[in-house]
Amino acid sequence: MSAANGSPGPVRELAYRLLLRLHPPRVRERHLADVMETFRDAWAAEVRGRGLGAELAFWGRMVAGTVRWRRGGEQVARNGAEHRGRWRMKTKALFGVAKFSWLDVKLGLRMLRKYPALALVSVIGMSVAIAIAAGYYGAIGAMIDPSLPLDDGDRIVSVRYVDLTDPGDAMLQSAHDLVAWRDELRSIRDLAAFRSETRNLIVEGQGADLVDVAQMTAAGFRVARVAPVLGRTLLEEDEREGAPPVVVIGYEEWQDRFDGDPAILGHTVRLGSTVHTVVGVMPADFRFPRHHRFWIPLHLDVNAYERGDGPAIYMFGRLAEGASLEQAQAELSTIGQRNAQAYPRTHERLRPRVSPYTHPFMNIDSLTQVAFFRTLQMALALLLVVVALNVAVLVYARTASRAGEIAVRGALGASRKRVITQLFAEALVLSSISAILGLSLAAVGLRVVEYLNDAPGGDYEMPFWVDFGLTPGVVMYVAGLAILAGLIIGVLPGLKVTGRLQAGLQQLTSRGSDKQLGRTWTGLIVLQVGIAVAILPFAVYVAGQAVVVASAESQYPAEQILRANLRMRPELGPSGVVNDEAVDGLDARLVDRAAELLRRLEADPAIARASVATSSPGQGPSRRIEVEGRSAPSETASAQNGTDVTTNTIEPDFFAVHDVRVVAGRAFVEADALEGSTVAIVDRVFAEQILGGAALGRRIRLADTAGPGEEPEPGPWLEIVGVVPDFSANDGWGPPDPKLYLPLSLTEPRGYLTLAVRAADASVPAVARRLTEIAAALDPSLQLDGLNTAADVDRLDRQFMLFVAFGVAAVTLSVLLLSATGIYAMMSFIVAGRRREIGIRTALGADRGRVLAGVFARASAQLGAGVLAGLVLAAAVNEATGGSQFGDDILLLFPVVALVMISVGLLSALGPARRALDVQPTEALRGE
């Protein structure tokens, strides 16, 4: 087996290399490669695929091995005395962690009790930063660097063309390339291809369901190396013209749809326009090539297409025994160059590329892109470093105030290392708590993302190799972050304080030592305050709007309304050819079927009302309009030329389905859809905002009816014949948009329509089932995409908005806390540094107020500078985004935010200031 098979990955290897540094240097010097090879073997045999428990046990053994070596060295190594001595000195110099004890941890916990505010601030700040870093690492790791959970998964590769002038398009290869490469490539075996189609799955007595079907060549199953649990996989014979259509189904489908019927083989199911015979069942969880549970043969007739034409396909294969990715690329490049010369018209700009299997699915075209993701990851880890540095300053201030205690311990014989070890232990207690909290937050966040994605109405099914859970890798990453944070907040201040100790305590308490919090720190604090002020208004606005949207109730009986997108997708059948003409034909067929579907639905007793439109309520393209009698630049809106409104083209029953009454004028009638008709309906927002109230009889027109690249040309004048209320639930951000409704003609071809059906008294799921049956009976290729109740779709939107609000609030809170922390630390320094001065001044009878003013002066100056900088930045951002993006209300937030920030700042300065006033002259002088 190759090393690539189940490699532990760079992070684990690095971790073990670091552990090895605690072993005698001789082993590293002489056997490192072999040790690492053994490590890989051990990891692959004992951990791979066994989950977090095995991983933890494994690392426990690795660490224990290191410790055992250290403790029992004498016994094991008879010749190693000299190494041991050298090595002990080295590690002690490095860490001094050796004497880490329960006592240190207990002391750390006691510190938490003693300084609860510090602990709270640090833990909140760090756990949010860790959650962000871990969430990103988990999500990105799952997407860009997944291990394919298949036998020798990392030897499965994708092969595709990259367009030199447009590297983004991953689907440029077609049948000709497959045939050519399959015959020629030596370094890739079993070159296979697939394409994905969404089709109606129609099983007798079960209505219709939309499923993604993989059309895959037989070689695809050989690449996956997974055997069916029943029957067979696809064969080359199935791809021949005239072969009977067959399908292989997934285990879950077999269980759910056919009750695990052992006699399933030979049953037929309809997939869109063709009926297929089930010939095999794949094992549970098998979803290769992407997320599929249905596999049908891929018919690629090279003679039916010109070179470079034909349906785009994904191509993949397995690296041949002993071949590397680089060798495969070299071989492919040679073929690519020849093709570019032979067929310059189609292939001149195309370069074949071989990459890890998952890359084309994630649009990762180059290492630069991977590097970008990794850089962002570093930046997020840096966020934790910034937080930790803040906490470090705070700890430094506290440690400085514990100088006495530390000095006593030093006098009693505690070494510098011992003191630092204890501070490190305290810091580790803090950072570990933060890590656990952060990890939990990240886990919840990732689960929410996954839930929102998987939920009905969610985006799309994730590829089978993407796992948004907390993988051992994420846990280790967070453990690393926690140690890093511990080092920053424990060891840095410790080194500094004890360094000072050696130089004498006087320096710490003498005048002018507030310079220790140098310009960098001061600058950083000002910057933090600035950033907090700058993002606060937007954060408050976004979170507020998210909550508003999340709590919006729809103005129509959403629970009773089923919604779906009507579509007809082209199918590549045994002799089918997918081209533009076929697609045009489908568009005409779609509107024709939609009209018939409406007729049949209206006749069904389970259904109260049905209608189609181009968009759901509240959605729809934004168009620019002009109002008759007004010069083109409308004075009522901020737009320069006309007004933007949300348009929806609807069929007469649209309002009736949603139980919305026309408040003035009339609804559309059939005749309005005829050619030459010039009527429109607007909503109340439109009437009030754009027309100033009375709307009936007014005339408007679309300012720009031209397609892209054409000269803009206004459409015909339209008379407003009706006004309806604003009834959409999720209108998006800010105040509701004005809406314009236009009559829909069901003779004009369209690729897409939205169907809305209001159930009569029958239960909604039963109506949904009935709906799919009626549609499937009408035309098996008529698809009801995203069939769901309007309420469910709205609910998902609301949940997402709440998630956004929560995320924004968490980040904002931690930013605020950070700024407060910075100010607090700075004030503590000033007070600590000026103890003696304050003491003397108080002794000389100085006014308490003036003393306090002196202490506050610097904090206020920096606070002011930060707030000012932040406001300027916020205003600039607001301007840059066009001003109207966030509504005018946001300007009101600016002074509020400034006030909040100043209050927070002064509050954090209060503690240290009080300490300043408590300074007793005698005490301050005794410090000398």
Place this chain on the structure above:
Amino acid sequence: MAGNEHDPGKELPLSPLDFSVLLVLAEGASYGYGIVKAIAERSAGSVRLAPGNLYQVLDRLLERAWIRESDPSELPDAADGRRRYYAITEVGRAVAAAEARRLQAMLPTAIRLDLVPAKGTP
């Protein structure tokens, strides 16, 4: 280490790990994780060496010429070209034998004192 070759008895007693590794290699050449696995199996899973520790032992045994790197030509067919294999030397075998005899000589006493069950009992 010169001189060791002549009298294996001078090296006794062996550390349990050294002895375990020698016993594994006495059965045939093996590589890093192969040795780890074999020791784990013989100890019913109670001894599972970390790679770093294993190589500590191997390094020591190599140093004393009790084991040596194996020649690729004498490897079993299934051996992986990338891995380094180790085999026991004559000296190593002699030392292991001496240690085994030493333990064997102690065993009757242990049995008489009922510290271990006598031969034949499970």
